[in-house]
Amino acid sequence: MMNTLRQHAEQLFAHELDELQKADTRQRPTNWNLSPWAVATYLLGGRLDNGFEVSAKYIGNRRVIEIAVATLVTDRALLLYGVPGTAKSWVSEHLAAAISGDSTRLVQGTAGTSEEQMRYGWNYALLLSKGPSKEALVPSPLMKAMSDGRIARVEELTRIPADVQDTLITILSEKTLPIPELSSEAQANRGFNVIATANNRDKGVNELSSALKRRFNTVVLPVPATEAEEIAIVTKRVGEMGKALELPSEPPALKEVRRIVQVFRELRDGQTADGKTKLKQPTGTMSTAEAISVLNSGIALAAHFGDGTLRAGDVAAGLVGAIIKDPVQDVVVWKEYLETVVKERDDWKDLYRACREVI
Numbered sequence: 001m002m003n004t005l006r007q008h009a010e011q012l013f014a015h016e017l018d019e020l021q022k023a024d025t026r027q028r029p030t031n032w033n034l035s036p037w038a039v040a041t042y043l044l045g046g047r048l049d050n051g052f053e054v055s056a057k058y059i060g061n062r063r064v065i066e067i068a069v070a071t072l073v074t075d076r077a078l079l080l081y082g083v084p085g086t087a088k089s090w091v092s093e094h095l096a097a098a099i100s101g102d103s104t105r106l107v108q109g110t111a112g113t114s115e116e117q118m119r120y121g122w123n124y125a126l127l128l129s130k131g132p133s134k135e136a137l138v139p140s141p142l143m144k145a146m147s148d149g150r151i152a153r154v155e156e157l158t159r160i161p162a163d164v165q166d167t168l169i170t171i172l173s174e175k176t177l178p179i180p181e182l183s184s185e186a187q188a189n190r191g192f193n194v195i196a197t198a199n200n201r202d203k204g205v206n207e208l209s210s211a212l213k214r215r216f217n218t219v220v221l222p223v224p225a226t227e228a229e230e231i232a233i234v235t236k237r238v239g240e241m242g243k244a245l246e247l248p249s250e251p252p253a254l255k256e257v258r259r260i261v262q263v264f265r266e267l268r269d270g271q272t273a274d275g276k277t278k279l280k281q282p283t284g285t286m287s288t289a290e291a292i293s294v295l296n297s298g299i300a301l302a303a304h305f306g307d308g309t310l311r312a313g314d315v316a317a318g319l320v321g322a323i324i325k326d327p328v329q330d331v332v333v334w335k336e337y338l339e340t341v342v343k344e345r346d347d348w349k350d351l352y353r354a355c356r357e358v359i
């Protein structure tokens with residue numbers, strides 16, 4: 001465990017989950033580790049009656065999380081939808097950790113996801129020697145979640161080919177998975193449900209069929225509403241990740257975080273923060289997640305090749321990399337922003353110089 005590069009939510013926050021279980025006196029749905037109230041508290045943070053402080057995992061609209069949790073106690077599945085980097089996967093993992101104590105019953109959706117990965121496969125040695133049998137069947141994470149009465153996660157649902165997606169229809173409406181080879185079926189136990197994520201920017205998406213859509217409640221995770229909220233998210237996550245990545249430097253000064261977040265927001269919105277100048281928008285998404293990673297790579301540079309303090313020169317390369325996704329269009333967008341906005345701000349001269357050196 002000591003050397004695990006990335007711990008699962010239920011490992012990382014085992015202590016908080018433990019405290020919540022002890023303090024939680026409200027009614028828990030069958031096979032839920034916590035009551036819906038305690039699950040929401042785990043995600044949003046808060047103080048328990050005994051004074052224990054639960055950290056916030058999701059920073060944003062409380063109602064969004066309450067609706068997500070409430071959906072999971074109904075017979076509808078939950079679809080977390082939104083632009084990239086709005087914490088869809090992050091929320092999905094934490095919900096599964098809080099409800100089921102295990103976020104690893106996971107199908108990663110790709111263009112190559114097969115029906116076997118959604119349903120079940122076979123142990124071919126056993127299949128050949130003994131024929132189809134329960135022992136030879138290899139259940140998918142979804143099938144396991146059904147029999148355990150737990151939450152299963154499907155990541156990037158819209159990247160999965162449409163016919164494979166539709167495997168979910170029977171699972172979600174009948175709560176059973178037919179196994180024709182054994183003339184039998186697997187029935188879901190109470191507590192089973194599915195959290196899927198999808199983003200609306202992916203090229204080549206496979207739209208959900210309307211039959212499948214009806215089995216889901218869609219909850220949209222928005223981009224952070226205000227600059228202050230986005231700064232809070234970035235500061236918190238950069239601090240946490242710096243610790244996990246063993247970066248031996250100081251957390252970045254608020255000033256540097258604020259500047260990066262402002263660049264991201266202005267380019268995303270297509271205008272400067274004061275609303276006075278219209279800007280061309282880059283082709284990329286300029287997501288909060290990318291702002292976090294620009295700062296993280298900057299901190300790594302500062303820690304190992306600088307004096308440990310994050311400076312403009314350390315973030316410039318990451319910043320330009322995040323903005324220029326299309327080598328023709330985005331260069332124009334960025335140069336214009338650099339010359340008309342960055343250059344003109346008195347206390348941004350260092351950033352201007354550093355960025356000029358990169359492109």
Ligand SMILES: Nc1ncnc2c1ncn2[C@@H]1O[C@H](COP(=O)(O)OP(=O)(O)OP(=O)(O)O)[C@@H](O)[C@H]1O
Nearest residue numbers: 057058059060084085086087088089090199288289
């Ligand atoms: N509102 C928020 N509260 C807390 N963390 C956030 C928030 N928004 C973004 N983040 C952080 O952004 C990072 C990326 O989130 P995540 O990978 O879940 O995004 P996503 O929506 O799944 O993106 P994609 O569509 O690219 O898969 C995480 O580290 C997460 O903590």
Ligand SMILES: [Mg+2]
Nearest residue numbers: 088089090197
């Ligand atoms: Mg994701």
